[in-house]
Amino acid sequence: MLKNRIIPCLDVKNGRVVKGINFVDLKDAGDPVEQAKIYSDGGADEICFLDITASNENRDTIYDVVERTSKQCFVPLTVGGGVRGVDDINKLLNCGADKVSINTAAVQNPEMIIESSKKFGSQCIVVAIDAKKKEDKWEIFTHGGRTKTGIDAINFAKKMEDSGAGELLITSMDRDGTQKGYDIKLISEIEKNVNIPIIASGGVGNLEHLLEGIKYGKASAVLAASTFHYGTFSIKEAKQYLDSKGIPVRI
Amino acid sequence: MNVTIVDYNSGNINSVINSFKEVAKDKVNIKVTSDLNKIKSSDKVVLPGQGSFKSCVDALNSVNGLVETLNEFAVTNKKPLLGICVGLQMFADIGYEEIETKGLGWISGKVSKIDNQNDKFKLPHIGWNEISIIKESKIFKDIKDKSHMYFLHSYEFIPEDKNVISATTDYSSNIVCSVEKENIFGTQFHPEKSDKIGLKIISNFINL
Numbered sequence: 001m002l003k004n005r006i007i008p009c010l011d012v013k014n015g016r017v018v019k020g021i022n023f024v025d026l027k028d029a030g031d032p033v034e035q036a037k038i039y040s041d042g043g044a045d046e047i048c049f050l051d052i053t054a055s056n057e058n059r060d061t062i063y064d065v066v067e068r069t070s071k072q073c074f075v076p077l078t079v080g081g082g083v084r085g086v087d088d089i090n091k092l093l094n095c096g097a098d099k100v101s102i103n104t105a106a107v108q109n110p111e112m113i114i115e116s117s118k119k120f121g122s123q124c125i126v127v128a129i130d131a132k133k134k135e136d137k138w139e140i141f142t143h144g145g146r147t148k149t150g151i152d153a154i155n156f157a158k159k160m161e162d163s164g165a166g167e168l169l170i171t172s173m174d175r176d177g178t179q180k181g182y183d184i185k186l187i188s189e190i191e192k193n194v195n196i197p198i199i200a201s202g203g204v205g206n207l208e209h210l211l212e213g214i215k216y217g218k219a220s221a222v223l224a225a226s227t228f229h230y231g232t233f234s235i236k237e238a239k240q241y242l243d244s245k246g247i248p249v250r251i
Numbered sequence: 252m253n254v255t256i257v258d259y260n261s262g263n264i265n266s267v268i269n270s271f272k273e274v275a276k277d278k279v280n281i282k283v284t285s286d287l288n289k290i291k292s293s294d295k296v297v298l299p300g301q302g303s304f305k306s307c308v309d310a311l312n313s314v315n316g317l318v319e320t321l322n323e324f325a326v327t328n329k330k331p332l333l334g335i336c337v338g339l340q341m342f343a344d345i346g347y348e349e350i351e352t353k354g355l356g357w358i359s360g361k362v363s364k365i366d367n368q369n370d371k372f373k374l375p376h377i378g379w380n381e382i383s384i385i386k387e388s389k390i391f392k393d394i395k396d397k398s399h400m401y402f403l404h405s406y407e408f409i410p411e412d413k414n415v416i417s418a419t420t421d422y423s424s425n426i427v428c429s430v431e432k433e434n435i436f437g438t439q440f441h442p443e444k445s446d447k448i449g450l451k452i453i454s455n456f457i458n459l
């Protein structure tokens with residue numbers, strides 16, 4: 001039976017961890033590679049890096065991080081943030097990323113998803129959708145949530161599936177950072193409308209939230225950053241909890 | 252000992268390279284090449300594959316003499332070869348991804364889309380799934396039945412001779428996830444992405 005995945009996400013800026021594990025005994029607490037290794041040793045099913053480097057001159061730092069991580073972590077590695085074109089995807093894959101997540105560029109230039117899924121295979125193309133509730137629908141935003149698009153999240157999700165995306169990473173902007181739990185309605189609505197796996201993101205504050213994402217949101221995978229960062233619970237604890245609730249996980 | 256990972260523009264093979272280098276340390280020489288002479292002189296060959304069946308077969312055919320060299324290595328000389336993901340699928344006679352495409356024909360059978368039972372199951376089949384070992388295989392030495400492996404695919408290999416199947420995994424149906432025919436080994440899952448247990452499979456292959 002296929003297991004539900006637990007994915008810790010590390011926010012990386014200028015090659016350093018911004019939101020990572022808050023462990024005191026780390027040699028270098030800001031090194032994403034060391035933190036990724038701790039996560040993979042702890043049972044993470046995948047590792048996700050979100051590069052939030054703002055300035056262009058520091059954008060190359062992520063390549064070095066990915067390259068070093070892929071030599072030490074032997075679980076799948078997804079990298080997103082600032083991916084603008086096929087060349088960026090190619091470069092990340094060449095550095096050892098297994099999947100690349102694409103947000104703004106997928107909205108601005110949907111053709112790029114068609115092109116890149118043909119070139120690299122759907123299996124490595126993840127489309128990241130940042131959505132905010134608007135009346136009884138959800139609108140997608142780009143540029144790290146700063147830019148309104150007027151585009152409906154459900155329609156866009158369907159379009160991305162048709163364009164060749166292999167997975168969708170759905171973040172609720174209303175919930176992100178609130179620790180109030182995933183926007184289950186958003187996750188489940190998208191899940192009902194597509195037939196590719198969904199990764200739920202945004203809002204995890206406790207273990208029940210992970211359970212809700214899988215049980216009610218029907219997400220194939222659940223992603224969290226802060227809760228792992230602040231040590232609210234470990235990946236192992238998350239898996240033991242889900243297992244005790246009858247959710248299939250890799251233990 | 253020389254182990255060659257065939258580099259034929261089949262997509263992203265960095266994870267395969269990294270994992271083999273991790274397991275080999277300094278004891279085994281890992282080469283990454285499409286050079287025919289280097290392949291011929293290798294002790295073992297790894298055939299990775301990402302993307303579609305057709306794109307991988309096309310990429311193999313675009314290297315002059317590569318298919319003949321692999322045939323000689325695996326079929327005539329019966330030296331150990333491991334196919335991973337589409338690398339395994341290409342052992343088949345024929346594949347149906349994009350368009351009907353001829354495979355290497357080393358293990359009779361076909362590659363077709365996983366039956367998702369009218370959208371009851373998501374495709375691609377992505378994530379960790381348990382394998383059921385149904386035949387002793389040399390690459391499963393010290394690997395427990397029901398171990399978790401990482402999968403990422405929408406197509407499955409259906410061999411004619413069920414005796415070649417060494418493991419299956421349960422998704423929308425029982426999917427063939429590992430084969431062994433004499434010196435030819437293949438995994439549908441990604442040992443290079445399956446954590447320590449995956450590295451053990453790689454180690455078993457290197458130590459054959």
